[in-house]
Amino acid sequence: MAVIAGRPKRGALLPVGLTRLTESRAGSLAFYVVRRVLWMIPVVFFVIVITFVLMHSAQGSPWDKAGGRQLSDVVIRNLNEKYGLNKPVFEQFFLYIWNVLHFDFGLSYQYQGKTVVELIGGGWPYTATIGVLAFLLIVPVGVGLGILAALRQNTRVDYATMGFATFAASFPNFVIGALMVVFFSVLMYKWTGGDFFLPAGGWGVDDHLIMPAVTLALLPIAYTARLTRASTLETIRQDYIRTAWAKGLPERLVVIRHVLKNSLIPVVTTLGPTFAFLVTGSVIVETVFTIPGIGRAFVVAVTSRDYPMILGTTVLFSVVIAVANLVVDVLYVFIDPRVRLS
Amino acid sequence: MLLQVEDLHTQFFTSRGVVRAVDGVTFHVDAGETLGVVGESGCGKTITALSILRLIPDPGRITSGRILFRGRDVTKMTDEEIRDFRGNDVAMIFQDPMTSLNPVTRIGSQIEEAMTAHERFTETVARPRVIELLKRVRVPAAESRVKDYPHQFSGGMRQRAMIAMGLSNEPDLLIADEPTTALDVTVQAEIIQLMKQLNRELGAAMMLITHNMALVASLCQRIIVMYAGRIVEEGPVEQIFNSPQHPYTWSLLRSVPRVDEARKDRLVSIRGMPPDLTQPPPGCKFHPRCPFVIDKCRVDPEPRLEEVAAGQVARCWVLMRNAREESVEAAKQSALSREAAEKLKEAPAAEVGGG
């Protein structure tokens, strides 16, 4: 089948089915996905190693309660034994990896008797809800504002939206969160005599969700809007837009099928980092609004030196971000036909 | 007359000043004829074409003049009317097919939407017609190529696809802006052949914008020569090539190197640079670069287009026929300058190659 003079064909050594697979775009896509998934492994491993090393290079043992009552030596020895901390570091490491592969992230130091998995599982729905809400805000609002600003370039609408975007992008999450609480919870309560205000914290599937989601979404909205605007302005100047007009297409088609289809491509590539931002942002937002999610659990774990918890959440976050990046990259291949998967 | 452009002025209002890109242009195109528009880069030929379709980009505007297509004034059309007009009555194909095609949409879709946008073809009819059109412009394996993206086509094939797109609605006038400039030389010849053939088959009128004189000689019946936003000469192709009257036309034709001529030391080019259109030179706009310039050219207002032969007009105080008939001794009393007369002694006469 592959006998030609000179170099054998690319698929010469593979059975017939796989040959066709490598040459089709669908086939290359599958290989690409597999390669990326495999690449995730060293990344996550690296994260685990670094975190593990950091944990074990800390001064003092995890049982030193800063400013609290010191535990007796006997208790400490028992705890060390229980958590396997008296074993050599390497052994601890391999034990940990082994457990992770079985989805066992160990027991929390802080909350006696609860496994890390349990605690994460408990916090997961809260974090995910806010995250999804924020995401649902970011895409339409961010992209929408960007397009609006681009189509009305140099008008007041443009300056207003971009000015807003710059402001929102510069004020950190917790600042915005705190300011929002001041305004919407404290001041509005005072001004409307308790009638209309937003709750400053806690959980409920109602207006409790508004401020956390908006706070989390604000910076990505700003960033997305700016990028969308820049990309759209760049696209409008292209020759093929002139061709589209010259064909007599109505404005609607020109904007949607020619301008947006091209200008939104770079925006999609930023969805990965946006997602990562939502993850790290959840740490802050959950603290400000006292939401019992994973982000807050992470902060608590850090301050109380709950190492298994720290390790577990860090690994989880890294995996989630890596998966999100993978999904975005695959999506990108679908929307831009020029991309080659070599 | 199919298309009549009357005293068209198109200007760009930039921060550096007002650029008079098209500065009073009048010409016409008859049904079925091919008009060549030649001139160097920046002379306004592309802007003239874009004005006909009202596709002038910001900060440009058509400031005065009329563009009559079948008697209707394009400059006064409503948005809906012009949308119907574009791609349908008059179609344009652009210079660089790589950047002129949407990179993320299939070629077939792009051609199809040109047809369905004007409601002349339904989708079911348009789709097979796209394949037919691609075959007509001689794109190989048209049935499978229809689903390709522009980056999967070669340069020549992309240009063919653009031609197919332009012809899809059977326009009465096709404007081709430098259709071969962005292509390899070998491919250029193919495209020229294709256009000749299509021209014969379809009988559409064509406005061919180019600086490639061979192309003009090959395809056009009449040509207009533009310089600095104005027409400086106009006439039937053979006449212009045989006896150009405006020094600029003469220089253009001279600057094309010919294989069968004796080798010269240098390529002949027109000295100087194209004028700054925000501050054009006084008098005749070509005078700073003209080899036959006399004082009148600098001092008097710009000459008008005068008939210099049957069907041929030119805008010049001197004219080539006057320049050629004077001898060097009589140069002082005549309209010629001394340096130009010296030059004329060495220069061979301009000729047309082949036909």
Add this chain to the structure above:
Amino acid sequence: MAVATVEQAVRDWEVAEEQVGLWQDAWVRFRRNRLAVFGAGLVLFLIVVAVASPLLVNLGILKNPFTQHVDSIQTAPGVNGFALGTDILGRDTLSRLMIGSAVSLTVGLLVQGIIFPIGLTIGLTAGYFGGRVDNLLMRFTDIWYAFPDLLFVLVVVSVWHLDGPWFIQLIPIFGAIALVNWVNLARLVRGQVLSIKEKEYIEAARSSGSTPVKLILKHLLPNSLGPIIVTLTFGIPQAIFLEAVLSFLGVGIRPPQPTWGQMVYDGYEAIYANPTAVVFPALAIGFTLLSFTFIGDGLRDALDPRMRR
């Protein structure tokens, strides 16, 4: 050989000429950008405040930020002579704000001093050696990139802290922030080195036996100084932000040294009773970040070679 050196000398001279013109152009353009000028003005003001405030406290003009006035707890601005009110322990908000600016500015500006050598070295190495070294280093940066920055900083800070005055406490924080932020600079430098490597005079130098290293460095600096400065400038608000977040979460610099993040945290506890205690430090952080962002934008536009002339 002589031709090569003459050409090289001409090119050197041209490069120098270009650069002088570039900086002058850039300064003019920067000045025209009102936002950037505003940002620069605000930053200068902050620097003055940071430097002058300890003096002012000593002179008695500014109230002592550590003194707790038990009789004026959580007062609103203007009450009892406290210009911006007091916090939950009765400390003057205004002076705490001004003293605290020193921390934020120190973090922002000095961290770049750590990032610069790290990023420069790695970028240079990757670009200069190319091939497998480059590949390896780029993979390394990719992996490093995968670690979410805030999480890394939090983890590092939780395990490594030094006791002592605030600038000692800052050291691990510096380290953590720098470790998280060097990637951008490294990538930039690498890109610049790669493009310089491709230029002909490097080839010429190599064939004539001299080491291209010096040549690369000589041409790297003028060409890339602009983008490097812009990158470092954009790193400043990031660093200030991270420090503020750490303080806000309670793992940053410990009291009694005031930092803005800490002030937001403290004020947040009593937000219903005394909202201004939160608002002022929050706005301070926000506007400082905004100013640096404006400056960064202004620098980037001013130094953009495409916009010359």
